[in-house]
Amino acid sequence: MSSTPDTPDARGGDVAGRVDPEVLDELVAMRASIDNIDATLVYLLAERFKATQRVGVLKATHDLPPADPARERRQIERLKRLAEDAQLDPDFAEKFLNFIIDEVIRHHQALSASSAEPAADDAR
């Protein structure tokens, strides 16, 4: 496994040799752009999970519930509006955000459960 995108040797992958050189050039250029976008998605998700993990620690420490459905609803409505403005399918944006939020809530539940466990010294 490597983080290196397609090398020039791998130009076009399966379609190399089956299409005109101009088509292959455009395909390779678009794939380079997709590589960059996917890398930024990974970095953005990593930063988002760092922030939500911190929120999870605050919630677990201060006895707050792992999920905040009202906040989720506001955030989903906001992102659906942004998606429409950006010509992205708002239903897809909603599904994608819900997928991420479900994972965040699982983390928060685990943090709450582990902070509720008695420490080894207390288990007497």
Ligand SMILES: C=C(O[C@@H]1C=C(C(=O)O)C=C[C@H]1O)C(=O)O
């Ligand atoms: C991050 C939080 O926890 C949960 C996760 C959310 C999210 O990932 O956007 C939103 C609300 C909460 O259900 C929060 O309360 O802000």
